[in-house]
Amino acid sequence: MTPLSGRGPSPHPPRHGLFLSFEGGDSAGKSTQIALLREHLISQRHVAEELVLTTREPGGTELGSRIRDLVLHGGHVDPRAEALLYAADRAHHVATVVAPHLDRGGLVLADRYIDSSVAYQGAGRELDAAQVRTLSLWATGGLMPHRTILLDLPPEALDERRSIDSLDRLERAGREFHRAVRRQFLQLAEDDPERFVVIDASGSRKDVHAAVLAAIATELEAFDPSPESSPQSPAAPE
Ligand code: TYD
Numbered sequence: 001m002t003p004l005s006g007r008g009p010s011p012h013p014p015r016h017g018l019f020l021s022f023e024g025g026d027s028a029g030k031s032t033q034i035a036l037l038r039e040h041l042i043s044q045r046h047v048a049e050e051l052v053l054t055t056r057e058p059g060g061t062e063l064g065s066r067i068r069d070l071v072l073h074g075g076h077v078d079p080r081a082e083a084l085l086y087a088a089d090r091a092h093h094v095a096t097v098v099a100p101h102l103d104r105g106g107l108v109l110a111d112r113y114i115d116s117s118v119a120y121q122g123a124g125r126e127l128d129a130a131q132v133r134t135l136s137l138w139a140t141g142g143l144m145p146h147r148t149i150l151l152d153l154p155p156e157a158l159d160e161r162r163s164i165d166s167l168d169r170l171e172r173a174g175r176e177f178h179r180a181v182r183r184q185f186l187q188l189a190e191d192d193p194e195r196f197v198v199i200d201a202s203g204s205r206k207d208v209h210a211a212v213l214a215a216i217a218t219e220l221e222a223f224d225p226s227p228e229s230s231p232q233s234p235a236a237p238e
Helices: 030-043 062-073 079-103 114-124 129-140 155-161 175-191 205-215 217-222
Strands: 018-024 052-056 107-111 147-152 196-200
Touching (some): 018 030, 030 147, 052 079, 079 129
Parallel strands (some): 147 196
């Protein structure tokens, strides 16, 4: 019998494609910046549209959107159950959407990934951040982004960007919680400066977009979207 070992999979970037994640507090402008980047890649860099996958967590799959409803719009969820639900969403998302796209040599722009779990479940939700990270690493087989863009904004600035009516359960959790989340994100960035780029999200859309492009210039340069040079042949169209 194989001896039991407590070690989970070690974090690693994908072997193929380009994997970028966007993190930050609620309403920091991630989806706007992802849309601007996608547009730039397709129209300015001539990356084929089907190679650019924009996706999000929770809810990047059909199963994930059900999980999303349960955790964000349901009643109280026990912190451990909540962490497991986010991890389950991520496991399914990586296995069925993210990893296959990267294997085809594609580019993935993810609106939230592992760091959101560490920041939200670890910082504010009574759980140990290291355990939350281990859980997510197990769920994803250790797959990490090449680069993570942290759009940083003080929680006070967030209040101006959203209306009270549109707040979901977590967003209502209060400013103190959001401060803790922000601290945890910044700590993660400090601990892993190779992967993280922190961008001040209080600037204009255009300025933030320019900062995003500068942050990933090397990765974009190295990413060759031509099908012939992609490490694996693209999958047949479905
Ligand atoms: P969402 O509605 O996608 O919008 P935004 O990213 O603009 O805030 O936010 C999803 C919520 O889920 C957000 O409050 C953060 C939370 N979340 C976690 O707590 N853990 C996680 O692992 C993920 C992916 C999200």
